[in-house]
Amino acid sequence: MKRSTSTATAVRPAPAASVDPATATAPTTGTGTAPAPATTAVPRPRADAVRNRERILAAAREAFVESGSAAPFDEVARRAGIGNATLYRHFPDRASLVHHVVLFTMGRVTASAEASLAEEPDAFAALCRFTHAAADERIGALCPMLADGFDGEHPELIEARTVLEEAVVTLLTAGQSAGLVRTDIGAGDLMVALSQLSRPLPGVGCLDTDRFAHRHLQLFLDGLRAPARSELPGSAATLDDLRQKTM
Secondary structure, X not given: OOOOOHHHHXXXXXXXXXXXXXXXXXXXXXXXXXXXXXXXXXXXOOHHHHHHHHHHHHHHHHHHHHHOOOOOHHHHHHHHOOOHHHHHHHOOOHHHHHHHHHXXXXXXXXXXXXXXXXXXXXXXXXXXXXXXXXXXXXXXXXXXXXXXXXXXXXXXXXXXXXXHHHHHHHHHHHHHHOOOEOOOOOHHHHHHHHHHHOOOOOOOOOOOOHHHHHHHHHHHHHHOEOOOOOOOOOOOOOHHHHHHOOO
């Protein structure tokens, strides 16, 4: 009886000279079923690269709060404990560094607002926790968003800003709805005061402001309690007011 050759024909390999390693088909198994194609894994950044990036962002955030977004790259690298080459490898120019510092800060402040409202026993306690935590996150590093030449309309920044604004407005509205926070202020008032009270004055040598910042922030927070004991001049400031620089 003549042996069938159909199986041999089905698995006949292509000529060696025409095989493309990037697209070659995996051989069949003994059951005639080809194994699932291997997926190409997206390479993950090395752990040391991730740590360096976070150190750079934290160091740049501190430097920007103290000296503005024009702080020297040498100073940022020194604070991060890295060489200039490593800094430039992660952020090749100042615009890139400022962009990512703002994203980094907004992300951390947003997380703080959401955690405060979820975990504190009442909305005023949540507002207090958020305000002090945002000061520790150097919320003043967001000031470049209000500066000329900053690309505040970058899609990444618009998305991060929207999420942050929603978190802060939700937190403040919860306190006002509960009758715990005066109703004649807006989220813009909160963020401006927070930024001003938590960073050093420009052009002075007093950089160790942490020991004063939380005292002054608590005084400010006590002034937000309802019922209001005074009438504020002007109208409540929104976050949109800050973007339009109308203050």
